[in-house]
Amino acid sequence: MSGTAADRRPLLEVRDLTVHFPVRSGVFSRVSAWVRAVDGISFDLAAGETLGLVGESGCGKTTAGRAVLRLLEPTSGQVVFDGRDLIRMNRRELRATRPRMQIVFQDPYASLNPRMTVGDIVGEPLRAHGLARGSEFDDRVAALLERVGLQASYRFRYPHEFSGGQRQRVGIARALALSPELIVCDEAISALDVSIQAQILNLLQDLQDEYGLSYLFISHDLSVVEHIADRVAVMYLGQFVELAPVAELFREPQHPYTQALMSANPVPDPGARVVRIPLEGDVPTPLRPPPGCRFHTRCPRVMDACRTHEPPHIRTAVGSSVHETWCHLYAG
């Protein structure tokens, strides 16, 4: 999939994407500081490809996913979708493009309106964009529910009547309603039990094969990302530290943060002897990210340059793809 897709222009090209949130304080709500949630990330996503975005809480991965869809306004940067920059679009143009990009959220309990029937939830995008009415609407909704493995008759029921896995299927059916090309999956399976996770992962893969979907797959779970992604970006404090094809990244992680993250992931194999790379302390606040490399305060291999200088962007060719690392260790 990704091999052939790489020859064409990527579906999505993100350049120097930055999202800073103002922190207001005092009587006049003056902006006293900025939370640098996403601070200059760049990546491409090909048609039919899955890019995994991993990192720990507060690293900015969810904010990045939303900024890519312009569900929140980026501070600067470009998000070029199929050749056109979403950030520069006016409302009308954006509305015309929205059907092509969708999102599936983490919490299948909070993201479905409890007062709407499942049929209305799944069909709402069709109504909002005036794409189907009457019997055609009913047929489309029924087909969507069946496509995600739910019975068409469920359309008259309410979300509370369903289990977590079934609700996530409803969320996926809603995302599919407008035949999108890109779906941002934001911790889409994290709230589910293992056996249900497997069902939903399989469904996402089937849908990708069938419709050539591109996924930006945001997750804190390395095992899940290793399974489903073609390439993986690792994020720390608003920036990428590493971006590589999945097999390459898991075989030869270069950045000390990636290495630590992988060594901390508990492998379901009692015989596996993992050499733990312990990390000291906590993630610093994105209000005042450390100077130089943002990871230097916790890095087991920190050098003098790391404390003062931004890390270099190292690119190594891997087959037809590239292994990118932002780290002083690999300079020169």
Next chain:
Amino acid sequence: MGGAAGALLEVRDLHVSFDTEAGAVPAVRGVDLRVQRGETLAVVGESGCGKSVTALAILRLLDPSGRIERGAVRFDGQDLLGLSEPEMRALRGRRIGMVFQEPMTSLNPVFTVGDQIGEVLAIHRGLGKRERRAEAIRLLEKVGIPAAAERVDQYPHEMSGGMKQRVMIAIAIACEPEVLIADEPTTALDVTVQAQILDLLRALQQEMRMAIVLITHNLGVVAQFAQRVLVMYAGKIVERSDVATLFREPLHPYTRALLRALPSRSAHAERLVSIAGTVPSPLEYPPGCAFCARCPDVLPRCADDEPRLEGVEAGHAVACWLHAGTGAR
């Protein structure tokens, strides 16, 4: 069964149900477990399998709608279910420690962490004010909190999730309990923090010869942390094993399916083997095996005839007709 010799904590035939509008709902249906000093026993299963209810029942912390229908809980020879509430309170936090999933909600927001650790020290160890503060600082240092002398005066909201969970562990180990009941202690935490907390628990366990009952849904954590494991499904134990054997040679179709469903145990982009359907509602448990409707290897007798947990070899038992009568006992 067998003799209770050596078991520090022993649960026998525990049944717990909850009163609901739909009547009494069974949550735990005959659980047996034994933990020795210094060992870690994991209880693993998916949401609703009864693992947390088992932990709460042992501690006698079920909410008012929950009821222990029958069974026995023995700790160091004492019958916990026969104790008065004051006697139980004297045991909890002193000889039996506990850590729960949500460090955000388990701490009191209006007291400093020093006060909260101090409370345990005052109640169970009768320490004076100055001693309490010094001991709180020592405990915070022990659980790896940097600048403990300053942190001791902070409020929970000033700390990260990992820090708060360390404070919870500091409280739990303040009286050097003989057994620690940890219910999803790292589930709300990031993996690097999870690794720190598990390393910490392991070190404390070795130092204090503490037994740990670890309740978790995470098979990776089980593999890396526990010595023995109980797999629960629909309120019952379906398999009991040492950890190495369970991962090498799972016997119950549910355990096998659960392991096959793990993305890390299959090749990249390969279809995962998922378990069809969902866990049955406690109101609709069949008379036989509760897994029968989802089981790929179901036999005619499974729906009506309940399999018992039977040993197939030393230390490995399974409740399944596929393996009935194959064992030594």
